[in-house]
Amino acid sequence: MSRLRRMPPRRRSYDQYCAAARALDAVGDRWTLLIVRELLAGSRRYTDLHADLPGVSTDVLASRLKDMERDGLATRRKLPPPAAAFVYELTERGRGLLPVLDALATWGAPELAERRPTDAVRAHWFALPLLSLFDQLGTPGTVEVRLDEGVFHIVLGDGAPVYGEGPAPAPDARLVLDADTCRAVGGGALAVEDGVRDGRIEVSGEGGIAKVLRGE
Template sequence: MPPRRSYDQYCSAARALDVVGDRWTLLIVRELLAGPRRYTDLHADLPGVSTDVLASRLKDMERDGLTTRRRLPPPGAAYVYELTARGRELLPVLQALGAWGEPELGERRPTDAVRAHWFALPLLRALEGEGLVEVRLDEGRFHVHAGATDGPVYGDGPAPADPDAVLTLDTPTCVALSRGDLPLTEAIRDGRVEVTGDSPLAKQLREA
């Protein structure tokens, strides 16, 4: 592989951007925070990226120790990409970047793609406590692992096990939460988010 481009600056921020500053890299990390993904799944959930660029970024990320590639056992027998421990350390970086970018969201443009699970990271920022939370939106379902420090922090579709809490809300409310216009506690008190479940986390959310 060709050598990685570098800013050639003795600065930790510059060194970090040497690794993750290329277009699409951090969005690939966003997708892999959901756990192992096949190349075709990544391409489907990164609208706008070319196959050549995605393949190149994945090779760069594997070389830089952010991801690994492994083959699933039969009958799957497909290759999947997943984050290393070093790659998972980018979660707070993405969270901080997302919080900083909230004022940039504005209204959704006609050309803007959207996936239900893209709301997972802003929702994680609003959740306190630990537990499995299923989120039901007009546009689909996803689940988040609140307080997770290892492994996937969210996933597309219904929760893989009985969730500690279920949040039901419409897409405009989720967008308002993502933009920072509406705190989660206020949305729950106003009835814009319905919380169901008997776990301590569900009770904590209803009583906040």
């Protein structure tokens, strides 16, 4: 008896001639936008993505990444020796989802009023709520943010602001604060200069963005 050839599953679609429906065809599955959030911080290995997406199964993560490659949102490439590892990164179309994630973060900020005991947290997850806030200051520069949970940085200047995981090579400003204070700043409940005055935020650096953040 010949072995039946397994056919790939049919891609689910809303089958609606609507821009929002077409967008959700590509990014509406569970975990997809959170993978985009991770890749907006830079190229990531599969193991790094799995570590920073607590709760996702290996099968689902692999499936979503394949879908994102198929839909032109992400690519996979091999790093040169000695690393010789594969990394995933967003395409230009994938990076175009930054305003979408930014808007979702702004809309969802009130839901962070209470942290549940089961909630995982990574420092760079706080970058999204800060992007628009810092970009509105109109001062270019790189801001490094240090929390107990880790470090991330935001680059402001020409074009859309971007963020990355880990410290910046030469930040124009460095902020040291706790997660609750960072949430308050990102949600608009606390201005950075007020946090500095109250001793909740430490801002160091002599760049223009540091002076603006200190209210000088």
